[in-house]
Amino acid sequence: xxxxxxxxxxxxxxxxxxxxxxxxxxxxxxxxxxxxxxxxxxxxxxxxxxxxxxxxxxxxxxxxxxxxxxxxxxxxxxxxxxxxxxxxxxxxxxxxxxxxxxxxxxxxxx
Amino acid sequence: xxxxxxxxxxxxxxxxxxxxxxxxxxxxxxxxxxxxxxxxxxxxxxxxxxxxxxxxxxxxxxxxxxxxxxxxxxxxxxxxxxxxxxxxxxxxxxxxxxxxxxxxxxxxxxxxxxxxxxxxxxxxxxxxxxxxxxxxxxxxxxxxxxxxxxxxxxxxxxxxxxxxxxxxxxxxxxxxxxxxxxxxxxxxxxxxxxxxxxxxxxxxxxxxxxxxxxxxxxxxxxxxxxxxxxxxxxxxxxxxxxxxxxxxxxxxxxxxxxxxxxxxxxxxxxxxxxxxxxxxxxxxxxxxxxxxxxxxxxxxxxxxxxxxxxxxxxxxxxxxxxxxxxxxxxxxxxxxxxxxxxxxxxxxxxxxxxxxxxxxxxxxxxxxxxxxxxxxxxxxxxxxxxxxxxxxxxxxxxxxxxxxxxxxxxxxxxxxxxxxxxxxxxxxxxxxxxxxxxxxxxxxxxxxxxxxxxxxxxx
Ligand SMILES: [Zn+2]
Numbered sequence: 001x002x003x004x005x006x007x008x009x010x011x012x013x014x015x016x017x018x019x020x021x022x023x024x025x026x027x028x029x030x031x032x033x034x035x036x037x038x039x040x041x042x043x044x045x046x047x048x049x050x051x052x053x054x055x056x057x058x059x060x061x062x063x064x065x066x067x068x069x070x071x072x073x074x075x076x077x078x079x080x081x082x083x084x085x086x087x088x089x090x091x092x093x094x095x096x097x098x099x100x101x102x103x104x105x106x107x108x109x110x
Numbered sequence: 111x112x113x114x115x116x117x118x119x120x121x122x123x124x125x126x127x128x129x130x131x132x133x134x135x136x137x138x139x140x141x142x143x144x145x146x147x148x149x150x151x152x153x154x155x156x157x158x159x160x161x162x163x164x165x166x167x168x169x170x171x172x173x174x175x176x177x178x179x180x181x182x183x184x185x186x187x188x189x190x191x192x193x194x195x196x197x198x199x200x201x202x203x204x205x206x207x208x209x210x211x212x213x214x215x216x217x218x219x220x221x222x223x224x225x226x227x228x229x230x231x232x233x234x235x236x237x238x239x240x241x242x243x244x245x246x247x248x249x250x251x252x253x254x255x256x257x258x259x260x261x262x263x264x265x266x267x268x269x270x271x272x273x274x275x276x277x278x279x280x281x282x283x284x285x286x287x288x289x290x291x292x293x294x295x296x297x298x299x300x301x302x303x304x305x306x307x308x309x310x311x312x313x314x315x316x317x318x319x320x321x322x323x324x325x326x327x328x329x330x331x332x333x334x335x336x337x338x339x340x341x342x343x344x345x346x347x348x349x350x351x352x353x354x355x356x357x358x359x360x361x362x363x364x365x366x367x368x369x370x371x372x373x374x375x376x377x378x379x380x381x382x383x384x385x386x387x388x389x390x391x392x393x394x395x396x397x398x399x400x401x402x403x404x405x406x407x408x409x410x411x412x413x414x415x416x417x418x419x420x421x422x423x424x425x426x427x428x429x430x431x432x433x434x435x436x437x438x439x440x441x442x443x444x445x446x447x448x449x450x451x452x453x454x455x456x457x458x459x460x461x462x463x464x465x466x467x468x469x470x471x472x473x474x475x476x477x478x479x480x481x482x483x484x485x486x487x488x489x490x491x492x493x494x495x496x497x498x499x500x501x502x503x504x505x506x507x508x509x510x511x512x513x514x515x516x517x518x519x520x521x522x523x524x525x526x527x528x529x530x531x532x533x534x535x536x537x538x539x540x541x542x543x544x545x546x547x548x549x550x551x552x553x554x555x556x557x558x559x560x561x562x563x564x565x566x567x568x569x
Binding site: 053062064065068073074075076077079082083084086104105106107108109110 | 199201202203204275288289290291292293295313314315316319320321336337338339340341342345346347348349352354359384387396397398399401402432489
């Protein structure tokens with residue numbers, strides 16, 4: 001579903017950023033998967049930097065629906081390789097080759 | 111002749127006696143098993159469920175296909191029969207959940223819902239029928255469940271779960287299932303389960319997606335461990351705004367039934383500290399490993415700050431219902447009523463009616479002569495839409511002649527999005543587009559349907 005390919009170690013990433021569930025994809029014009037290229041970086045990207053990049057490049061309109069402060073807003077769960085990001089170091093997690101990053105917003109309907 | 115008469119009289123007397131005996135027996139039976147379920151409007155103490163010593167022949171026949179499963183067996187079936195489950199919400203999740211729990215032979219079902227059955231519920235709330243419209247959902251569900259399995263004890267509660275009644279209610283049940291439709295109730299149910307030490311089988315559904323987790327079970331996390339802070343109210347979409355395909359909560363409610371049955375029968379649930387996500391579009395389940403119970407959790411942590419139930423509506427900044435929220439973003443002079451708009455139409459006053467609903471809703475119904483530009487297009491200042499809008503304003507100006515600010519009336523379904531649109535258009539007026547006078551039509555098309563044109567569809 002979501003793939004991060006490291007083209008050139010620590011320099012250049014191409015990845016599919018998947019936003020599913022609870023209408024999070026509606027924020028991104030209904031696109032569930034994004035194919036984007038992260039600019040080169042001397043250090044590996046961490047989640048914190050990724051959030052800033054998403055905000056600046058994918059979500060120009062209503063960022064308040066996705067971020068709050070330097071993290072995601074309450075009600076969005078970040079998954080790193082099918083695990084809760086809390087288990088992985090949250091904002092400080094360093095993106096690695098083949099990682100899956102998914103943003104889920106909780107559903108409340110019944 | 112007289113002999114025949116006396117014989118008949120005696121026979122009649124005997125039969126009358128027999129009828130009387132049958133009537134009294136029936137009355138006694140009805141007393142212990144009332145044929146008309148009593149709807150509870152408050153929480154009352156329940157007698158403890160008595161464990162069955164053994165399965166009856168009828169039980170064995172009824173449950174034979176699941177008794178054959180080594181995972182369940184006789185002991186599992188007996189365990190089910192002594193378990194009570196509280197279902198919070200008898201809607202799209204609660205209906206299939208109640209149905210499968212009753213069919214499987216759960217001992218007691220508490221069915222809670224504050225709402226009544228409406229026509230727009232029937233596509234997903236499958237225990238209710240057309241003839242139940244206007245009836246309390248809890249009662250409608252209980253009657254349907256009883257037709258399915260009369261040996262299951264059903265207690266319908268027609269009430270709103272609240273800070274005042276939640277602890278007393280939940281402590282009387284062994285397992286709680288959250289089938290509610292709003293954020294404050296989800297926090298309330300969670301906290302009441304943690305404070306009472308009850309496992310919480312929670313599911314939710316919206317549009318084409320569903321989620322399921324078992325909280326507060328076997329040392330796993332609670333809802334607050336995962337979501338310590340509630341989402342901003344403006345980011346929460348409910349089923350009446352966002353829509354939901356009926357079968358999606360159906361699948362998730364069945365999933366809840368599965369987890370409840372596993373917990374009740376003694377097999378145990380594997381969904382603690384785990385989030386199951388269902389994507390109905392791609393027909394795909396994903397299982398996510400969640401964080402463990404958090405030491406700093408406000409309610410289940412090591413030094414909890416929530417030691418009794420709090421005010422959940424103010425905690426979440428939202429009402430404990432999925433009925434539409436009423437935004438109030440504008441001043442009175444920025445809004446008109448549907449009656450005002452009708453008279454504008456009747457007098458054929460020149461104006462532009464702007465419908466800011468998404469296209470999928472405009473396809474359902476719209477007012478003739480309205481221009482549709484979805485709110486999202488205004489927010490993003492979509493070029494082609496802004497151009498179209500400007501063209502219509504220019505036409506109006508020509509027709510009106512003279513120096514004027516053409517009036518624009520903005521409408522949506524309920525009158526929330528239209529207010530946001532008015533704010534945006536006011537910012538644009540005089541800069542991005544020609545100067546205009548913008549007003550919101552209070553209550554939107556649903557108010558139009560209710561108060562002006564009963565033939566206009568409601569959805
Ligand atoms: Zn907790």
